[in-house]
Amino acid sequence: MTQSESSAEPIPPFPALFISHGSPDTVIADTQAAAWLKQMAEDLPRPRAIVVASAHFEVSGGVVVSADPKPETIHDFGGFAPELYAMQYPAPGEPELAGRIAGDLREAGFAASAADKRGFDHGVWVPLKLAYPDADVPVVSVSVDPNEGPEHHFRLGQALSELGAEGVLVIGSGSFTHNLGEAFKLLRRGTRLAEVPHWVESFTNWMNERLTASDVDALIDYRSAAPYAVENHPTDEHLLPLYVAMGAAGRHGTARLVHDSAEFGVLAMTMWRFDPPPATAAA
Known part of the structure; x- marks a missing residue:
């Protein structure tokens, strides 16, 4: 080891991120x-790999981890601009990391497996095409279970918590609010900058306050405790990646709001960063 190598500052553990990926045309x-x-990566060291828990990768009864070395780009949407269907995100997969994640999840009590022939859905490639446009960082996808709730996904995130110290960026990709019925009404009118209704504002304020306070128990019980929870999430698969990101930083991690905007009035594009606790604290 050279003197410069021995004196190099260690890279701190990566945070975990929750991203609201929005509609496919966000890209x-x-x-x-x-x-x-587009500027997200500027605040982070270069990751050796990225692990994304996407709301559009739904698997019931277990967890599936993508292990394809060359994942395809999935255009899992309809009715958008033709140019979106020509877009590709040719980032490599990392089968070895996928197998290791599946093993860690099994040790944590999950029914987990690594599987190939699973490409990048738009919850993965749309935000990454903006943040890492060169597609030169390996990417592994992790499924969410629409039949399991926040506690399940928080524990799933906890099983991924060692990855940040190994230079892996964990991302939960979903939507802070996701009432598509209401959104489509405004989408058809072309009103992307519509006013945020009170039922969305009340919900997002409650969630942001609980996240800032690291009130994990209240957040896990959001469906009963948060105002207008069901109106904002008729089904909660798009909020479940938030709990994966929270868990990946540990129960005593710190949360920081990094972006807050809204589209079509009812789609909160809120983004959160979760930093793990100091090494001396219990995770």
Whole structure:
């Protein structure tokens, strides 16, 4: 080891991120959220790999980890601009990391497996195409279970908590609010900058306050405790990645709001960063 290598500062553990990926056209839209995603990587060291828990990778009864060395780009949407269907995100997969994650999850009590032939859904490639446009960082996807709730996904995140210290960036990709029925009404009118209704504002304020306070128990019980929870999440698969990101930083991690905007009035594009506790604290 050279003197310069021995004196190099160690890289601190990576945070985990929760990203609201928005509609597929976020990748070509001139929005506040797209602008934030374009600069997201500037505040982080270069990761050796990225692990994404996507709301669009739904598996019931277990957890599936993508292990394809060359994942395809999935265009899992309809009715958008033709250019979106031509877009590719050719980042490599990392089968070895996928196998290790599946093993860690099994040790933590999950029914988990690594599987190939699983590409990047738009919850993965849309934000990463903005944040890491060169597609030169390996990416592994992790499924969410629509039949399991926040506690399950928080524990799933905890099983991934060692990855940050190994230079792996864990991302939960979903949506802070996700009432598509209401969003489509405004989408058809082209009103992306619609006013945020009170039922969305009340919910996001409650969630942001609980996240800032690291009130994990209240957040896990959000469906009963938060105002207008069901109105904002008729089904909660798009909020479940938030709990994966929270868990990846540990129960005593710290949360920081890094972006807050809204589209079509009812889609909160809120983003959060979760930093693990100091090494001396219990995770």
